[in-house]
Amino acid sequence: MLENIDLSLVNWSRAQFALTALYHWLFVPLTLGLSFILVIMETKYFRTGSEVWKKITRFWMKLFGINFAIGVSTGIILEFQFGTNWSNYSWFVGDIFGAPLAIEGILAFFMESTFIAVMFFGWGKVSKRFHLVSTWLVAIGASLSALWILVAGAWMENPVGMVFNPETARNEMNNFWEVLTNPVAIDKFFHTVTSGFVLASLFVIAISAWFILKNREKDMALKSIKVAAVFGFFASVVLIFTGDTSARTLAKVQPVKFAAMEAHYAGENNAGLTVIGFLKDVGELDGFTEKKVVAKIEIPSLLSIMTNGSKNSYVPGIKDFVYGNEEHNILSAEEKMRRGREARDLLFSYKEAKKTGNEVLADELKIKFDDAEFQQDCFKYFGYAFLDKPGDIVPNVPIVFYSFHIMVALGFLFILIQILAWFYSYRNNLDTKKWFLRLAIFILPLAYVAQETGWIVTELGRQPWVIQDLMPVSIAVSHVSSATVQLTFWLFTILFTALLVAEISIMKRQIQNGPKIEEE
Amino acid sequence: MPLWGRKLWVIIIIKLFIMFAILKLFLFPDLLKKNFDNDKERGNYVLEQITVKT
Structure with missing residues (x-):
């Protein structure tokens, strides 16, 4: 490798990026999935006019709000790091990375943010129909945000639709459609978004299981589990299918990762x-x-x-x-x-x-x-x-191999949980299956483990490349002080841990409070 | 607004303040923008970096 490259700098920069991405990804999948579960619940309220469904929707919306508020913007830190720690890379990718992220910022993020305000504060102030439309648009906006970010990420794994300009030392996009329909982007989008749906389904099942075990809010819990189990089951089926297509695509565009x-x-x-x-x-x-x-x-x-x-x-x-x-x-x-x-x-x-x-x-x-x-x-x-x-x-073959197999094994375990939740709900005897309710609670942290291992496979499997075959990480890194990167690494560790602790403690309190509706 | 809602707003404001007023301003400058005046200079710098011979 280049003799003037400081390996400690490269490793700390990578560690910092990994830390930020992994923490950021603790918040995102729940937002992606729970937003669509809210859509189903509120649609039920809209169609039946039942106050029970309104209460259910508002309870899960409160938990969605806590997760969204604490997690929102944590991804921007990754963009800070591009400009400071990875400046060669940022320049080299040019508008290919910038364009999808700009679309994400302008279209998806603003759409999501605007309608989220209606969703939270609009109860009783806007019509039921407009409120439901807002909830739908929040869910669609969240997935659209993910789409553009994943399009940018997919380009790093399979750079297409560009030509390198030696005069500017940048890759310039010459085919936006090719970038958007990059097979890696399509696989990645459906696989990632449906994995968020699965996590959210397990989140709803686990918390509802807790209510049933505590003999509280049983009607709400049983209804919630039914929605989450059916939604999660179909999401899992798509997840397995997209996992299979992703592997086939990887075998072509990132064959070493696939072999690893x-x-x-x-x-x-x-x-x-x-x-x-x-x-x-x-x-x-x-x-x-x-x-x-x-x-x-x-x-x-x-x-x-x-x-x-x-x-x-x-x-x-x-x-x-x-x-x-x-x-x-x-x-x-x-x-x-x-x-x-x-x-x-x-x-x-x-x-x-x-x-x-x-x-x-x-x-x-x-x-x-x-x-x-x-x-x-x-x-x-x-x-x-x-x-x-x-x-x-x-x-690093062991990390990639074990992460991949843990992710896949957990994916199959989750579908089993969803099938059982659906089956017992259908048989109306879920509340008698204490062992299953306890298992459902135990499974929730594993849903997060599956999410994180998925990203570890994606990112570590691509090494040594930051852009597949075009740029190794050692060339992408900026010549900044390793000490500064170490300092910010620890700052991020403190910041993100504090956010995570806040999320868990506020959410725990609100779950314990149950679905009572406070005056807003 | 309920207490938990107020707590969330406080967390959001503190978080955004730390991110944009401290981290971005003091610790995460855009290096190429900071060190060079125009895109030509930035391009030349990166060209130097990616043509270093091993």
Whole structure:
């Protein structure tokens, strides 16, 4: 890696970003999911005119409000970090990152914020219909906010719809539609949003279960569980489906991450899918440690079927991407490093030509960057120029592998909880199933664990890249003092922990108070 | 407004104050905007950074 890069700075900058993103993500999924549960509840109130549904809606709206108020804007800190800690990256991505975030700010955030005021303060002041429309628009606005942020995030994993301009050193968007319909963005959006729906469903089930166990507000709790279970079940089905399509997309655009998720080191036909297993070191290779999955339960051939739709198909492993595989047309990391260096050298020559005032040469070199063949063969691997050795392309496999398997296992556990909640609600005997009610409460923290592990797979699986194949994290980082980043890391830790404690304590108090409606 | 609602407003205001008046102003400047006068200079700086040879 670059000799003048301070690894402590890179690591602290990454740690700070990870801390902020993980804390921010404690608040977001509940907002995404609970907003749609409120929509269902208020629609029931609107259609039946029943005061019971009004009371139920207002109770969950209060909890939604607490989560929204405390969590809102915590994501802006990530944007602060882009400008300070990741200035090279921020510049390099240019308007591709800026445009979706600006749309998010202007359209979605304002829509969400405007109608949220009506939703909270409009009871009895606006018509029932207008109030319901506002609740709908808050829910849609929340998901739209997520859409634009995820479009920007997806571009980092699969950079499309842009061309690099050597004159400005920025990527410039030349096809907005391609950026918006990036397959990673579509998968990511539906997978992320539905995961929020699932979390919110488990949140409502858990708190309702608590009320039933305490023998309080049973009617409200049973009605809430029914809504949450049905909503959560359908969300889980979509979640599993989008998880499957996401994996298939990843296998194409981020194959090393995909292989790391399964700790799949040696490519093979009839590749099996590991359901559960543990990693054991096999030995040191060129800059990375090979691991083996032991004590595993595996479904034969399923990885091949899921990846390519065919049992006999070949699923490449990590070693194929490090060393290359001619038979399957996979370039080695060494070859990609050579091509990346070629692109970087051309950019270097362009820079020198501009510096010395040799405009003729600069123009000649600039034309190269518009050449589709050069883009495809060399510039696509620009980031490889900064790697030391082929093994640098391998992320932290144990973290990615375990996080992925924990997330998937929990996802299947959640759908079981939702099915049982639905079944017992249907049989009208939920209040007699104490073991299930206790289990439902125990499951709630695990819903947050699943959310966080999902992000760990996404972000750590992409390493060493900040932008897949184009820019490694070490080049993206700003030359700021490592001590400042450490200081702000701890400041954020204190700030976010305080916010989390406030959220939990206010929410706990309001849950204990139950659905009584205070004068506002 | 109920007590919990007032508490929430206080938290929101304190949070936004810390974020925008302290963190953003003193600890999170936009480095390229702060250090360079125009986009050309910013572009040249980043170009230097991404063409450093290993």
